[in-house]
Amino acid sequence: MNQLLRFLIVLLPIVVLIFFGKILLVDEDIKFSNFNAKIFPEFQLNDLDGNPVQSGSLNGVKILNVWASWCITCLVEHPFLTRLSEQNIQIIGLNYKDSDLKANAWLKKHGNPYLFSIYDPRGDLAFDLGVTGAPESYLIVNNQVVGHIQGEMNQRKWETIFLPLIQKAKQGS
């Protein structure tokens, strides 16, 4: 009896640990609960070429990527974004607290994976979105924010976080 008890005292916490560990590691399934989406905030900004951004531009499935010329980590994720754009994933940039001259120069030097970039020098739109810094990425489906990645985007985060959501979105429509 005593032996059993001792065994259980150690076993039960292990079972609990494994159970929760499994959920965190394996069941990283993100159910596409539409009710959780929030509408993309309204904004009146230009793109980096000085043209006003159209309100319909966030229809369909888009990635919004927050970046800046002063952001070192953005350089790190840049090749991955380029690869995504080559696979016809539509990425819109949100140029954050930057100078348009420097931003355009940066794009020229490193390449431009974006359909276009919203120019947000004061960070107004970023503020409404809840941006905490660069780089940061949002998954927008039909003008609703349904996914969010803080920090640089990479293969792992793309596959585990955005891709399932995108697949669900495609199934739904």
Place this chain on the structure above:
Amino acid sequence: MLQVRKNRLWKLLTILFLSAGGISLILFSLNSKLDLFYTPSEMLQADIKPGYRIKLGGMVKNGSITRDGTTIRFQVTDFIKEVSVTFDGVPPDLFKEDSGVVILGYFLDGMFEAEEIFAKHDENYMPPELSIDPPAI
């Protein structure tokens, strides 16, 4: 000597009996008092018995909120299907159109009668201690 053994046996039996009773009660309660969660499409597809209390989650459809005295009517959608909901009372502060909502209630005759409304908090502002959604009855 035998008495001690007998006492131990009684103790063991009592504990076993109470545990069995306790576990049965817990399991029974767990299974019978679950609130199952559905999205509008899931709910319309499933065969919900009328007296069964469930949770319905989705977005409040834009422009669908109407008020008639103390009664509120609105549509909950998951962008695939919609459900009409009726609620009597003052809803929580965060309840508004184009926002997430979870409703506890009954689905009868094509109408969802809400007992409680939980409006989803904005994750950005909720400190970990406060993930309680304020319900309204």
Place this chain on the structure above:
Amino acid sequence: MIGEISHFLSLSAVLLLSLVLIFNLFFFFSKIHPNQLTLSMRLFNQACWLVFISFGMYVYLAISDDFSIAYIANHSNSQLPIFYKITSIWSAHEGSMFLWIVFLTAWSILFINSLNNNHPLKKFTLLMLSLIILGFLLFLLLTSNPFERILPFGAVEGADINPVLQDPALAIHPPMLYLGYVGFVISFSFITAYLLNGNFELQWEQDIKNWSLVAWIFLTIGIALGSWWAYYELGWGGYWFWDPVENVALMPWLAATAFMHSLFASSKSNVLKTWTMFLGILIFALSLFGAFIVRSGIIDSVHSFANDPERGLYLLSFSGLITLFALTIFAYRLPALNSSKLVVTGSKESFLSMNNILMITSIFSIFLGVTYPLIIESINGDKVSIGPPYYNTIFAPLILIAAIFIMISVDALWQRSMPLRRFFTAIAVPVTLSLISMYLIWWTTSVFSILAYIGIFSGLLILFSYLLRVINNLFNKKFINKGSAIAHTGLGLLFFAVSMNSILSYEKNLNLAPGQSILVDKSVQEFSFNNIRVIKASNHDVISAEVSLLQDGREISLNPQKRKYTTRGQITSESSIHATFLKDTYLTIGDQLENGSWTFSLKINYFIKWIWFSAALMVLGMLLTIFKKKVS
């Protein structure tokens, strides 16, 4: 600059604590250095001070509006009063974790320095505490760094803090709660040290008793504050929702309550020692579990944005490892620990031992309720939720059993079986009076709910039981343990008030135009919507309704409001509460309809004040117990 220094100090603390551990580990296998303990203590104390100073600097950063720190920019605002700038520090994950660590460090430094240098358990306790603080500091700095900067330009102004958080009760609730949670690191570490040490002739209970009792008080206050805040702020008039976040605070509290009771048996009669040790470890383990559940996002994980599981994994692994470590040593030592003394059936110790089982059952039920949705979802993907119906069903029989135990066991004797006569005297009068009262209640209210009546009966049993004892004490000079009496009376009151509240409270939804008056019911004879005004305040607009009620012959004024905060457009409701001895009149304003009228929600909540009072009684009872003069 200060931010960098503050960050550096925390890092240095990490270094020093690591040194403490490495140093002792190294010497573990070789000859003990003569000044090992002194040196280790010095390093440890320095590390603790570094943490305090680091946090102090962080508070300065918050007060001085340093919005180059991302966390401060996200949660504070230059327009906030200083008090709220400080409290904004613990309004979200990183900062509140920092506060948690500060409290952990504070408890540890006080306790460890209170032990004599030749106390045999001092070294192991020091190592345990160092390990735990180190683990959390690393968690903070590696995964939840409050010092992160917004580069290259800091934010010009902080994000407007959620107005819901600008509230005194909510500001104090986390510190109280954390003081309670982390206070039990002492029993956890000390008991583990005892088990590691291996000398089971040592007495250990006295050393941690008062520390644990104080921690219990903080935990009780923390939970009560949270409940009180929810009541007046959330607009529903509810005070407990059996939400996972609440449940993970309740579990350590139950374990702590069981621990205390078991501790009394353990130190007085040398029985139940293993139970007490197990419970002493369990409390902190449950606190850790609570921190994990709340901060990993796991409970809400399927309904929220993708969370980086990094934090959850770290907390899970770390908490799991130290808990497993403590429990493994406990299991390993178990054969050597079993006291030869038997617990006499019908003695006070036997009731305390049964109480432990009762508490463990309660904790297990809650644990199951919290994890069941996750289990179901893992198995077949169904999303389910476990709410009040489950918990009410489970807890009704549990509190009844608790009430019966309290009723009987307080008159039980230490180490001797309770004479049958005493048993009947103990229960006869309370049971009779309770049954009569229940009948009266049913007769006057005509409301019946089996669960609520079980609760009422339980409360009454305890209350009458103590009423009897107080009478006995006053007239027959029979001894009564004042602290215990007050605390248990508080508990009885809680059971009674909560149950009565559940059957008597009701709600009326109203729709009136300004200037209109209606009759609501027998009690609220006249509800007059006198006026509605728009007021502009510093950071919000207010719609303020003036309502007067004629309730039970008295005129009451109520002033429910709706506020719209300028920065984020967030709308909150401020309910207006008129609290009296027996009931609270709780009024919330809804929305304006097209015809200009407004909707209102009027709730009459019974016995609410009694609930808060019962928490106060429990705390008072515990204070009396702590400061009781020792009878030699």
